Amino acid sequence: MIPPDLKRCQAEWTKYNAFVMGGPTKTSGRCDSRPVFIAFEKDIGEDGKIGSMTLCAHCREILEAQVAIGKVAPVLIKKLK
């Protein structure tokens, strides 16, 4: 398991590029923002461990929206000190 990164948000994003001629239609990377929150999985994962990741305010909103529609397992979110 990757330890929480307290200096950089750990969210990964995927961007779909519409109307690209010959270029990649999909790019992905990692968020560059400074994290403000840390999210923990509420349930133990398949590896027998509780996953956690740091998040900036923007990515927290995205994560909560995905949890709300059932795309992501429920998480507990705490503010970083």
Ligand SMILES: [Zn+2]
């Ligand atoms: Zn972020």
